[in-house]
Amino acid sequence: MSKFEGVQIKIPKARVIFSNLFELDKYGKYSVTFLLSKKDHLEIINVIKDNVAKMKKVLRVTKLDKEVLICCDEELNDIDDSDDIGKQKKEARANNAGHYRIQASTQVKFPPTLRKFKEVDLDIAKDEDPFGYGSYINVIFDLKPYDNQNGKGISKTLKYVLLSKSADNAIVKVDGDKFFKDSDCEEPIEDVTADDTSDAFEDEKLF
Numbered sequence: 001m002s003k004f005e006g007v008q009i010k011i012p013k014a015r016v017i018f019s020n021l022f023e024l025d026k027y028g029k030y031s032v033t034f035l036l037s038k039k040d041h042l043e044i045i046n047v048i049k050d051n052v053a054k055m056k057k058v059l060r061v062t063k064l065d066k067e068v069l070i071c072c073d074e075e076l077n078d079i080d081d082s083d084d085i086g087k088q089k090k091e092a093r094a095n096n097a098g099h100y101r102i103q104a105s106t107q108v109k110f111p112p113t114l115r116k117f118k119e120v121d122l123d124i125a126k127d128e129d130p131f132g133y134g135s136y137i138n139v140i141f142d143l144k145p146y147d148n149q150n151g152k153g154i155s156k157t158l159k160y161v162l163l164s165k166s167a168d169n170a171i172v173k174v175d176g177d178k179f180f181k182d183s184d185c186e187e188p189i190e191d192v193t194a195d196d197t198s199d200a201f202e203d204e205k206l207f
Helices: 043-059 072-078 084-090
Strands: 008-018 029-037 099-107 113-117 136-148 151-165
Touching: 008 043, 008 099, 029 136, 029 151, 043 136, 043 151, 072 099, 084 099
Parallel strands: 099 151, 113 151
Antiparallel strands: 008 029, 008 136, 029 099, 136 151
């Protein structure tokens, strides 16, 4: 496989649908699954798609066992709603329409930086977990291709999570007396390549 250093992706205002950030998931990792709006996150989605296409080329594959972006609309269309169980399943996932789903994770020895307030790290041993279903996060993760004994794929290594809005729609306080709502957030942030040696968390209002 040709050398490919990978890229770092920054995403603002992603909606959480499943979180294991304060306790390990069934694979023994810290992980979070979140949604990207096809409308609001279009620029970032295209950045991810472009990089995934390049990585597949390096890996010499056209399809992965675990794709990076999962289209929620396709998932909804694949649900057989001819019976009550299928109808309930489809109804439960209706809010995922118009989104892509993505999961990022990391090994326990490399825990991600977790913050409820900017520049204040959360302590999973003492603090409450604010990253529940329906909360919004600003998240950073690394995309990198791999080719090893486990096969070929693209890892999504979680680096940083900052709460943007809690599940009860409360506005999160950041930077002293300043508050921000969805409409006040910056435009989508471009990806940072692995060659960029700047601090990924510095000089960004959302991070």
